[in-house]
Amino acid sequence: METSLYEKLGGKEAIGKVVEEFYKRITADESVNHFFRDTDMAKQLRHQTAFISYALGGAPYTGKSMAAAHTGLNLQPEHFDSIVNHLQASLAHFGVTEDDIRQITEKVGSLKGDILYK
């Protein structure tokens, strides 16, 4: 079986650092941070961790469907793109290669239709 990017990056501990970086970037970004205003921190951490682990193929995702998780937010393409940019920047920050980032972006991009306009 092919090694997942999750393992390639160093497993749970490395992912924790990426999650932290991702979280910092999102909370500092006024174009998206308001979506998380009423979200409790524990939940947000779960959100980021599930997001990153999914993106890296670390663990099968068993939570709510993406449509259900984002219902009522009415997310637009620009919100999605901002989040993807933060993900890319967080990965680059830890030295993930361009090629791997491209692969991850494709994977996350495939969820767009499930997440937008809900």
Ligand code: HEM
């Ligand atoms: C591929 C992209 C995305 C993935 C994989 C993803 C993943 C998730 C997951 C796993 C959850 C948690 C569901 C649960 O509580 O069980 C969640 C919730 C949430 N997501 Fe995302 N998400 C994505 C994009 C976005 C975007 C673009 C935004 C806004 C800019 C966003 C905002 C939120 C918010 C605010 C919640 C929490 C809602 C609440 O408090 O109940 N997500 N997302």
